[in-house]
Amino acid sequence: MEFMNYEDLWFWEGDITGNYSVRSGYRRLGGDLAPSSPVWSRLWNLKIPPNWKNFMWRALSNILPTLDNLVKKRVDIVNVCPACGLVEENVMHVLCSCPFASLIWNCSQLPFPQFNGENFLFWAELWLGGVSALDCESKGKMCGLLHGIWSARNSAVWSNVLPTPTALCSRLLSSWAAWKVHGAGTGESQRAPVMHANNDQRGVACYVDAAFHDSNRQPTYGFMVLEEDGSYIAAANGPLVCPYDPVMAEAMAVTEALSWLKNNGYW
């Protein structure tokens, strides 16, 4: 019997080259639960106000504080839709099937894709996903309308007031028009604001990471802030509230770090 005379090698089985990369590590970590819906990339590429985008992401991830989600987190409340008072509230009901939401959709004259089930992500795939024939203008307004419906629902919860569908739709149109003039702008103005260190302002370096811990995959963030010369300023870590999605966790970890920098006068 003849043995091959090869030395042993380390081989990372998450990548066909055998070399480890952070990307392949995350893919491995995410496994089947990694976001595969075409909705995500479509959403990130939409030119809409950031708060609409953030809202859409929370709705699609089903992490809005709808009453059914609060009940799941053992908040002691009765789940009755605050807009119609007829049935239990979940994300699909509040944004689509609630009679109040239907009135707003009708009033907006935007396309209102039919839905069969109760899954908001599947419904959004119909109009926001890869096969949708809708133009970006319609998709943008639809995201704004959903955001408007959610804001109206919140005013019912907190102020006991529901705006009329007409008022809500006209507010949507003016927000959209204002965004197109001042917010979306040209490619130049869409760039993220950049911190320029000048003579009066010290620059700092901030290193951020997110991770999922243990078998229950608790998302956490960590960051470290250093002087330009590498000396230590601060570090922090803590839990995140986000779905099992590495890209989302990273984005939220960056948000935590930016909040800290802002609150501590570095921004």
Ligand SMILES: [Zn+2]
């Ligand atoms: Zn309702």
